[in-house]
Amino acid sequence: MTNITVAALQLELNASEAENIEAVSDLVAHAADKGANIILPPELFEGPYFCRVEDEALFATALPTNEHPSVRAMAKLARQLGVAIPTSFFERDGPHHYNSLAMISPDGEIMGVYRKSHIPDGPGYEEKYYFRPGNTGFKVWNVCGARIGVGICWDQWYPECARAMALMGAELLFYPTAIGSEPYDANLDTSRMWRRAMQGHAVSNCMPVIASNRIGAEGDQTFYGHSFIANEWGDLILDYGAGEAGVLVATLDLDQARRHRAGMGFFRDRRPDLYRRLAEDL
Template identity: 70%
Template sequence: GYQEKYYFRPGDTGFKVWDTRFGRIGVGICWDQWYPETARAMMLQGAEILMYPTAIGTEPHDDSLDTAAPWRRAMQGHAVSNVVPVVGANRIGHEQVTEAGQTFYGHSFIADHRGDLVESLEREEGVLVHTFDLDFLDRHRAAWGFFRDRRTDLYAALANGRPA
């Protein structure tokens, strides 16, 4: 991994959701994208679209690892389990900050509420645009019952548990 926590201080404002002319947008930055709790926290604040701007690419400890596919799939999973469109915007190109440098792999995408890619780029620059019917998505989300059927009485371990 990138070991960001050793170089940057995390924010303490929680995950935010903003009203825009395009709907209520939740934004999780960079490392936040890997955690399902991030997506759920923003959804519980009424997010209608989740966005994850990031800068990810070759792994600093092993540049032969390509994490592009798992990166996309993690956020596609957020789309499915929250019945919400997800936008993943990733940096592209190479930066020479160490001898090996860092290559950012792009692969930006827009996934629909089923996790299906509706717009995507590969290892290229570009702009992605897609239109969603937010009323339809709200009805679809309610029909799935993921928020209605949550078992919050069993989730304490998420906040203070450690892996065995």
């Protein structure tokens, strides 16, 4: 497929599980009406971002993939609308818990699960209390005629993650996110850095990047939105600010990106023989 239409959702997610899933479902349907083939909701959209605090009672909200209400709702919707939905959720696998993503195909099937590789730990983002580091490795899927890679939030800061997915054949990179203010520093706004990091992945790998974030106040944090769709040059095709809710929908030319990727020579001129240091934890 030369062209593919993608969408990023941005909305507040501080209501009940049922209300949040309904709100996301409404935006998914709206994006599908606008022609989107692959639709990206934000990270952990079933509820408020619970990792702001450490509370063992919240482990009860984790469920196996096939039982999770977010996954079940998006699988049903994907089948009805004929769209693919990378779906973030809190996964329980036996005694273990992960920040995971189910790749749901247009026929409503779960193609596989990616477990977040990089787990942050800091004020307002105490994810190491809840999540084990992912054990799936990076993942790419053939979806709607394209090969896509998906990282989850903190993964988006790591060029190694994006490059690994590109080397696995990804043509598009998707990043569902929950990020906003830093409770320890009210003057620190990372939204510009956040965007630039992912736009850098687009440039360095010469492929489009789609990022979806939440908005609104939750406790002492305000989530800053700034969801976007960038092309293979890292240019912003569409983007939201800090308070807008809705869907961003753009049609991307994958053949054009492929030609540019070959022409730039980034993969031709790689020197893996010099990169051993990257895999050393010293």
